[in-house]
Amino acid sequence: MPIVKTQDLSYLYSTGTPFEIAAIRxxxxxxxxxELVGIIGHTGSGKSTLVQHLNGLLKPTSGKIFVDGxxxxxxxxxxxxxxxxxxxxxxxxxxxxxxxxxxKDISFGPKNMGLSEDEIDKKVRMAASFVGLKEEHLDxxxxxxxxxxxxxxxxxxxxxxxxxxxxxxxxxxxxDPKGRDTILGMIKEYRQDTGxxxxxxxxxxxxxxxxxxxxLVMNESKVAMYGTVDEIYSRSDEIIKMGLDVPQITRVFxxxxxxxVNVNPNIYTVNQGKLELAKLFKKA
Amino acid sequence: xxxxxTIGQYFPGNSILHKIDPRMKxxxxxxxxxxxxxxxxxxxxxxxxxxxxxxxxxxxxxxxVILRGVKPILFIIVFTAILNIFYTDKGETWFEYKFLKITSxxxxxAIFMAIRIICLIIASSLLTYTTSPTMITDGLERLLSPLKxxxxxxxxxxxxxxxxxxxxxxxIEEFEKITNAQKARGADLDSGGLIQRSKAxxxxxxxxxxxxxxxAYELAFAMxxxxxxxxxxxxxxxxxxxxxVDFVALFFIVAMCVAVxxxxxxxxxxx
Numbered sequence: 223m224p225i226v227k228t229q230d231l232s233y234l235y236s237t238g239t240p241f242e243i244a245a246i247r248x249x250x251x252x253x254x255x256x257e258l259v260g261i262i263g264h265t266g267s268g269k270s271t272l273v274q275h276l277n278g279l280l281k282p283t284s285g286k287i288f289v290d291g292x293x294x295x296x297x298x299x300x301x302x303x304x305x306x307x308x309x310x311x312x313x314x315x316x317x318x319x320x321x322x323x324x325x326k327d328i329s330f331g332p333k334n335m336g337l338s339e340d341e342i343d344k345k346v347r348m349a350a351s352f353v354g355l356k357e358e359h360l361d362x363x364x365x366x367x368x369x370x371x372x373x374x375x376x377x378x379x380x381x382x383x384x385x386x387x388x389x390x391x392x393x394x395x396x397x398d399p400k401g402r403d404t405i406l407g408m409i410k411e412y413r414q415d416t417g418x419x420x421x422x423x424x425x426x427x428x429x430x431x432x433x434x435x436x437x438l439v440m441n442e443s444k445v446a447m448y449g450t451v452d453e454i455y456s457r458s459d460e461i462i463k464m465g466l467d468v469p470q471i472t473r474v475f476x477x478x479x480x481x482x483v484n485v486n487p488n489i490y491t492v493n494q495g496k497l498e499l500a501k502l503f504k505k506a
Numbered sequence: 507x508x509x510x511x512t513i514g515q516y517f518p519g520n521s522i523l524h525k526i527d528p529r530m531k532x533x534x535x536x537x538x539x540x541x542x543x544x545x546x547x548x549x550x551x552x553x554x555x556x557x558x559x560x561x562x563x564x565x566x567x568x569x570x571v572i573l574r575g576v577k578p579i580l581f582i583i584v585f586t587a588i589l590n591i592f593y594t595d596k597g598e599t600w601f602e603y604k605f606l607k608i609t610s611x612x613x614x615x616a617i618f619m620a621i622r623i624i625c626l627i628i629a630s631s632l633l634t635y636t637t638s639p640t641m642i643t644d645g646l647e648r649l650l651s652p653l654k655x656x657x658x659x660x661x662x663x664x665x666x667x668x669x670x671x672x673x674x675x676x677x678i679e680e681f682e683k684i685t686n687a688q689k690a691r692g693a694d695l696d697s698g699g700l701i702q703r704s705k706a707x708x709x710x711x712x713x714x715x716x717x718x719x720x721x722a723y724e725l726a727f728a729m730x731x732x733x734x735x736x737x738x739x740x741x742x743x744x745x746x747x748x749x750x751v752d753f754v755a756l757f758f759i760v761a762m763c764v765a766v767x768x769x770x771x772x773x774x775x776x777x
Contacts, residue, residue, distance in 0.1 A: 279686050302694075310690040318687040320712035330709065334692030365716070379691060 223291050224252040225419050226276055226308075226387060231285035233271055245271035247443045249285070253387075253421070253436075258413055260430030260451075261423045262466060263440030269423050270313075272440065273389045276421075277308035290386065306335050309385030313392045313423075315376035319364040324355065324375050327364050331383040349382035352412050354404065370401035377405070381412060388412070389421040394429065406433055427469045431455065431490035439466070456488045471495045516638045522751060523565040523636045528645030530752040534759050535633045541763050542625050548614075550769040551621055557762045558625055565636050575631045576624055583620050590616040639671035648746060661737025669725070677718065684713050 231249040236242050246268040253259055263269045274280045275287055278294050278301040287294050294304040309331075312318070321327035328349055332342045350360060353374035359367065364375055377393060390409065394402040410433055413420045424430050430437055430451075437454040439447040441464045447454055454461070458468040458476060468476075469490050475498070479487035485502055489495045518524075526534075538554075545551045562572060576583075596611025634642070647664035688709045689695065695706050 274686065277690055279689060302692075305690060305692050312683065312687045312690070315687065317717055318684055318691075318709075318713050320709045330688075330693075331691040334694065383692065 224288075225255045225290060226253040227251065227288040228275070229286040229288070231272075231275060231287060232283050233275065233280060234283045237283070244443050246275075246440075249445055251438070251445060251448065253419060255386075255419055256413075256417055257435050258410075258420045258422070258433060259436045259438055260434035261421060261438045261440065262425070262427065262430055263446075264465060267440040268443045269440050270391055273310060273391060273421065273423060276387070276389060277310045278304045279310070306331075306383050307385055308387040308389065309380040309383050310389045311377050311380040311391065311393065313395060315380070315393075316364075316369070316372035319372060319376055319379075322363060323361055324350075324364050324367070325360040327375065328360075328379045328382050331379055335383060345382045345384060346378075349378040352381055352415075353378045353408050370397055370404065373397065373401070374405065374408070377408075384416070385418065387419045387421065389423075391423045392425065393422065394424070394426070402429070409433070427467050427472075428491075431469045431472075439464070441466075451490060452488060455490050515635065517567055517571070517635050518638075519566055519636065521564055521566040521636065523561065523632065525749075525751050526636075526755050527746055527748055527752045528637050528641040529649050529746060530748065530755060531633055531637055532642065532645050532649060534755060535629060537759055537763070538629050539626060541759075541766055542622055542629070544770065545622070545766055546770045547773045548618065549773055550766045551618065551625075553762055553765045553769065554625055555621065557758070558628060560758075561632055562628065565632055567632075567635050571635075572628055572631070575635075576627055579623070579627060583623050586623065587616040587620045590619050640668055643668040643671065644742075644744070645746070661740075665737075673721070676721075677714070680717055681710065681714055684710050684717075 228249050228251045231251075232247050233245045234242060235245055249268075249272060261269050261273070271280065275282055276289070278287075281295065289304050289307055292300060294300050319327050321330065325346060328346045329342050332345045337345070346360075350356075355371065355374060355378060359371065359375070364372060367375060373393070377390065381388065388409075393405050393409065397405065406429055409420060409422065412418070422430070422434070434451055436449065437447070437451055438445060439454060439461065446464065447457065447460075455468055455472055458472055461468055471492050471494075472488075472490055475485055475489040475495060476487040478485050483502070484505075485498055489498055523531075538557075542551075542554055545554060562569070591608055591612045592606060594612035594615050595607065595609055597609050597614075599607060599609050600613070601608040637645075643664045646667070647660055650660045650664075653660060685695070693706060693709055695703070697703075698706070
């Protein structure tokens with residue numbers, strides 16, 4: 223049974239005014255337990271709207287969402303439960319920090335779940351260690367942290383609820399390469415250690431290629447493609463036609479293949495590229 | 507939700523009402539509101555309603571949108587109407603029960619008041635629907651500029667208003683974003699008593715304030731980087747000029763004013 227399933231999901235903005243637009247239209251999607259899905263698409267393609275439906279923040283204009291087999295809009299209680307089952311971390315999450323200390327801020331989610339002090343403490347420390355925040359950070363004010371640390375503290379606030387599905391909306395935007403790698407590394411680690419499903423909205427094809435098991439391509443309010451990394455990036459022509467990019471290394475190898483060099487054009491990471499080239503030179 | 511409030515919203519368009527000079531539009535809107543209060547009977551008010559209907563039609567904004575702007579203050583309208591029904595003791599009595607008494611005069615006044623308030627709201631929201639916030643403040647600044655001795659502060663106030671208006675949608679957007687983020691962490695905003703509910707707003711308002719301050723600094727720096735130093739010697743990109751449309755609008759309002767005064771004199775009593 224898929225952990226997340228949507229059925230003919232549509233959402234219209236500003237119905238009845240001259241500004242009416244469909245943010246997403248007829249989205250049918252099944253995401254299996256334990257996947258790491260990279261969601262890519264233009265600004266305004268409906269990525270953010272889609273993920274806000276998955277934890278019940280937005281009520282669909284029509285269609286249904288099932289998490290763990292349950293219709294999330296069935297009752298008031300199911301909507302509230304789904305908030306803890308599906309943890310959503312927005313873009314620039316550091317702007318939502320508000321508590322006096324990092325510890326208190328991370329514990330906001332678990333507290334809302336109504337857990338005991340001990341359990342809260344355990345979850346806060348676990349989340350902090352996932353994002354690499356040290357003991358001394360926990361007693362600081364979140365506003366005294368550096369940009370990257372703030373971001374990690376905010377992500378820890380969502381991880382601390384131990385959601386079955388973790389969704390991150392552009393977790394690396396605005397960070398330097400080192401901060402980006404730290405965050406991507408910790409997302410990977412979190413998924414391996416907890417076995418949870420992770421959805422990452424991203425603009426960077428490189429990041430998606432490096433870490434995702436599946437890729438979801440959104441285009442013009444619809445799901446354009448959904449499949450494994452290999453399946454998706456082997457259709458790089460279509461992706462480029464949508465105005466999206468493929469990883470640089472893929473461009474290099476497709477161009478090489480077009481020039482008549484005997485290489486596999488479906489290369490998405492630098493590592494794969496290295497191996498492919500080594501093979502080529504061995505043959506030669 | 508909060509974004510459903512349409513008062514103060516601007517709908518870009520190309521209608522006659524959009525084309526009227528903002529200065530003229532502000533003055534005429536004020537005049538219209540004052541004339542509403544001059545109306546003494548239903549005939550005079552009828553002229554105003556007719557005029558308003560013409561204005562709405564020429565603005566090319568859908569009736570639905572305009573009615574939605576009235577919705578938030580429906581409570582006030584009903585409330586004043588009910589008060590008027592019970593507090594006026596005039597004309598023949600239609601209903602009596604202990605201290606409650608409904609008279610024909612009361613009902614008429616209640617209806618009269620309700621129409622008056624609705625006209626007031628629609629007229630003033632038409633101004634903001636058809637004029638962008640920058641145009642309104644620009645117009646106000648120009649209208650107040652004869653006050654030479656406080657010329658610079660007129661500019662400052664106008665600039666502050668422009669900025670404040672400009673940031674209302676941004677703040678609403680920010681508010682919704684933060685609310686969503688905290689809801690995603692399980693914040694419960696819709697249940698509990700008054701105290702619990704206001705406490706639940708803390709996680710929203712602290713980040714909102716911090717963001718606003720950050721924004722204010724950024725804006726101030728950006729303005730200084732572009733050498734902004736107040737109103738002195740500042741020229742304008744958009745020059746305002748009165749055109750034929752403005753005089754036609756003026757003519758309509760003056761004609762309406764004359765009609766209202768005449769009708770007031772000819773039918774002296776309210777009913």
